[in-house]
Amino acid sequence: xxxxxxxxxxxxxxxxxxxxxxxxxxxxxxxxxxxxxxxxxxxxxxxxxxxxxxxxxxxxxxxxxxxxxxxxxxxxxxxxxxxxxxxxxxxxxxx
Numbered sequence: 001x002x003x004x005x006x007x008x009x010x011x012x013x014x015x016x017x018x019x020x021x022x023x024x025x026x027x028x029x030x031x032x033x034x035x036x037x038x039x040x041x042x043x044x045x046x047x048x049x050x051x052x053x054x055x056x057x058x059x060x061x062x063x064x065x066x067x068x069x070x071x072x073x074x075x076x077x078x079x080x081x082x083x084x085x086x087x088x089x090x091x092x093x094x095x
Contacts (some may be wrong), residue, residue, distance in 0.1 A: 027058040069093040
């Protein structure tokens, strides 16, 4: 999998899992709301592009509350009866 974010690009399971571990050590997710979902299917329904907006509130390790709005996009493939995420891209939106 590839993850593209404002901080750069991560490749592979290990890098992405480590990034989420760093996030989990830094912040607690207080609330997340997803809006405007859109699923587009391609290649005889074996590939999907999923997009949505989200609003996220977190509490950091120093007890600060922060809120963000993002646009998220995933690319998934359907293989052997399962959907697999192969790419994610997110970017921050102006509040």
